[in-house]
Amino acid sequence: MSEPSPRPKPVVPWSERRYVGRTVADIHGRRQDVLLAEPHAVLQQLAQWITPAFYIDLGRPCNSACLYCAVPPHEDAQGWVAWPEIAAMIAAGQACGCDRAILIGGEPTVYPRLFEILALLKQSGLPRDHVMMTNGLRLAEPGLVHDLAAAGIGTVHISVDTADSPTYDRLSRSKGRLAQQWQGLRAALLEPSLQVYDYCALTAINAPTIPGLLRALVDLADKLQVKVPPLILAVAKPIGDALRHADELLIAPADSAQIVETMIELGNSLGVTVGFRNVQACLLPDHVARSVDYYLDDFSVEVASGVREPYSHTAYWHHPPLCEACGHRGICTGIYRDLEKRYGHADFHAIDRQGLRDGRAGG
Ligand code: SF4
Secondary structure, rough: OOOOOOOOOOOOOOHHHHOOOOOOEEEEEEEOOEEOOOOHHHHHHHHHHOOOEEEOOOOOOOOOOOOEEEEOHHHHHOEOOOOOHHHHHHHHHHOOOEEEEEEEEEOHHHHOOOHHHHHHHHOOOOOOOOEEEOOHHHHHHHHHHHHHHHHOEEEEEEOOOOOOOOHHHHHHHHOHHHHHHHHHHHHHHHHOOOEEEEEEEEEEHHHHHHHHHHHHHHHHHHHHHHOOOOEEEEEEEOOOOHHHHHHHHHOHHHHHHHHHHHHHHHHHHHOOOOEEOOOOEEEOOHHHHHHHHHEEEEEEOOOOOOOEEEEEEHHEEEHHHHHHHHHOOOOOOOHHHHHHHHHHHOOOOOOOOOOEEEOOOOO
16 A cells, blocks of 8 residues: 555644535435335435435535545635524524434534534524534543533434544555544444444545455444444535546546445345435446445525525536436436546446336346
């Protein structure tokens, strides 16, 4: 394994950083009409943990520097969101019927006013069930997980991508912190009131270590006498830092689908639920019930007006003409434009309504 590249140096001094922010907040609506013929019970439950929720985007700073990060390159970091914008995001989310927030960054656990946000959510009538999307490093600090749970966090979405130390170092552009991350995962699993799932970016770098990750999750859960957390394999998207490092990270669509399928089967044999994101149904027609996207109703809302808009990520993907005849056209996101530029669309093909309620059952 090659040496990890160093964390990029910021080109903007801290004192001058301003988070430009976004005019929209993204929403994971709770899909009342899951169209799957045979929804997977664990993934359906996971979808309930994280919906209906609005994202509070805290800005860019992070205590890691993952190569696959979907925000723009780390050295252009813009700092934290301005405090008044948080109240506006909460109001917009509530206006859309959300009852919980998803804290995202950057890294939410290093946001200096994190507990003030949780207090503000509580004052706004949203006291619990919030979701923290984290790299897990700070969760290793004694007492922090408990304090977060007491303050309203209900679900920890933790990005544990490997159980292999050199792989972690390379992906995170840091050295020797894998044990700390797993300590954070351990603390989250031991907190009785928390729901935990592992959201693992699938890249060419960590793909060979995913079987070891599955086994390590099982071993840890056995040791702690807790349930094995579901593992969501999120195929790396060609956005932000991941686009810059595409040559190192990205996997051709059919190959990533093959890896995901193999891991679903390994998960079945080990007793771990493996789901996925960013794999289109035509690549894995027998496993559409494992696609987390199919359990969510994603859209965005303009924060200033509260007006519902198409999901902001729609800008990154599209449906080429080959999708027109596909039975999944109405629910599938389509293909990432930059993935299509790189690999073409020979791996994709229209399918029938396989796996959907009025089609053939999927596994
Ligand atoms: S809509 Fe297009 S990308 Fe999606 S499953 Fe169908 S053919 Fe594949």
